[in-house]
Amino acid sequence: MSIQLPILPYSLDALEPQISREALEVHYKKHHQNYVDTLNELIRGTSLEDKSLEEIMFLSFERKQKIHNNACQVWNHTFFWNCLIPSGHEPSKNLTEVIEENFGTVEDLKNEFATAAKALFGSGWVWLVKDKWGKLKVRSLGNAGNPLVDLGEIPLLTCDVWEHAYYLDYKNERAKFLENFWEIVNWEFVEDNLKKENRRMAPQIFQPKSRASVPNEYRM
Numbered sequence: 779m780s781i782q783l784p785i786l787p788y789s790l791d792a793l794e795p796q797i798s799r800e801a802l803e804v805h806y807k808k809h810h811q812n813y814v815d816t817l818n819e820l821i822r823g824t825s826l827e828d829k830s831l832e833e834i835m836f837l838s839f840e841r842k843q844k845i846h847n848n849a850c851q852v853w854n855h856t857f858f859w860n861c862l863i864p865s866g867h868e869p870s871k872n873l874t875e876v877i878e879e880n881f882g883t884v885e886d887l888k889n890e891f892a893t894a895a896k897a898l899f900g901s902g903w904v905w906l907v908k909d910k911w912g913k914l915k916v917r918s919l920g921n922a923g924n925p926l927v928d929l930g931e932i933p934l935l936t937c938d939v940w941e942h943a944y945y946l947d948y949k950n951e952r953a954k955f956l957e958n959f960w961e962i963v964n965w966e967f968v969e970d971n972l973k974k975e976n977r978r979m980a981p982q983i984f985q986p987k988s989r990a991s992v993p994n995e996y997r998m
């Protein structure tokens with residue numbers, strides 16, 4: 779069994795003008811595809827070959843760094859595509875209340891996200907997560923960081939802040955990319971992730987060094 783590039787949930791030009799067709803095409807068809815191909819090459823003939831992507835992420839943690847990084851990059855990009863939607867909208871009343879409880883206002887969340895993105899040196903990902911105590915937090919994780927394996931936290935939303943994610947459209951202006959990102963956020967996906975987590979809070983499953991696999995509802 780090999781890891782497949784997932785189908786993009788919209789057409790390549792669907793996120794314009796926030797993300798151009800050209801930028802999305804390169805990001806998805808070149809970068810994401812390259813992580814998939816590299817991962818398949820690295821696991822071929824090993825005990826990880828027949829494992830799911832999530833199992834590979836956990837089983838390679840701190841032991842097989844190259845495999846781990848590529849597996850997380852495949853997962854993170856799939857999650858990122860699902861965080862986006864053409865012509866985004868505002869979060870629902872219920873989700874807005876949850877955000878307000880944790881950050882003050884939706885605007886405060888966006889500001890914290892922007893600050894985290896700005897502070898992240900080099901490449902990485904900014905995440906909205908639900909921590910082990912049920913609190914929503916903004917996290918920035920460098921390179922192929924993933925909250926499931928690195929922190930044992932539930933990812934709700936992410937923004938790819940590797941330069942390849944925005945350079946074609948925004949050049950060096952990461953902050954501008956972040957600003958426009960909110961216009962194409964799929965808040966229903968964020969809320970779905972919140973519901974999943976509420977249904978089954980089992981932080982021990984996500985302990986990074988365990989060999990445990992991820993429950994089905996967190997698989998993509």
Ligand SMILES: [Fe+2]
Pocket residue numbers: 805809855938940942943
């Ligand atoms: Fe990326």
